[in-house]
Amino acid sequence: MHRIFVNDKPIILTTVVEKEDGFKNYLLKTVDMAKVIRKLNRTKLKEVRLIGKKKKKLLERFLKKLPNVVAGGGKVYNDNGEILFIYRNDKWDLPKGKIEGNETIERTAIREVTEETGVSGLEITKPLETTYHIFKRNGRYKIKITYWFEMKTSFKGNLYAQENEGITKVEWLDKAQTKKALENSYANIKALV
Secondary structure, eight states, X not given: OEEEEETTEEEEEEXXXXXXXXXXXXXXXXXXXXXXXXXXXXXXXXXXXXXXXXXXXXXXXXXXXXOEEEEEEEEEEOTTSOEEEEEETTEEEOOEEEOOTTOOHHHHHHHXXXXXXXXXXXXXXXXXXXXXXXXXXXXXXXXXXEEEEEEEOOOOSOOOOOGGXXXXXXXXXXXXXXXXXXXXXXXXXXXXX
16 A cells, blocks of 8 residues: 655555545546645545555556656664754655756765765665655646665764755754654654654
8 A cells, every 4th residue: 555645644545445434535547636635735634545446556557647756865873873854844854855867766865865964974774665745846746756765874073954955954863852853744754764
């Protein structure tokens, strides 16, 4: 089952039709995505379910509905087991950004973490779950597909917020601080952390 977030409300891709209770079913094949997004943003609906026939084709079909933006990001640990967070748009987030040219997604993730935080010496330890969310830019809805990687670093230098990207803080957070930060974060980041 795939979840694509519109703010903190999920669009769930499924082959199972269930009786609507706090959610609405739509056929993936014929769905009007702008209408669905408006419904999620303007009503008390908890989620939307897009119904398709073939489980293996659900995501592929969904991704054709809107333009895709591919990004890479990192859940970065330091030697103390703290996680690197950024603060942007009044929310705690993990560093990430769009792919450039023909760089690999791993290279994108490392470059973006370094650009947004000033942290270097990054080593990818494993891939994490890919997240999907819908956003609006220049009046058009798009799907951001973010490939996440767990990373580690022994970096001890100063942290630098990339202000031209709207980042106002960069901090290493311990378990208690992470738990608190996640209270003011995005649904896909909560699921990832």
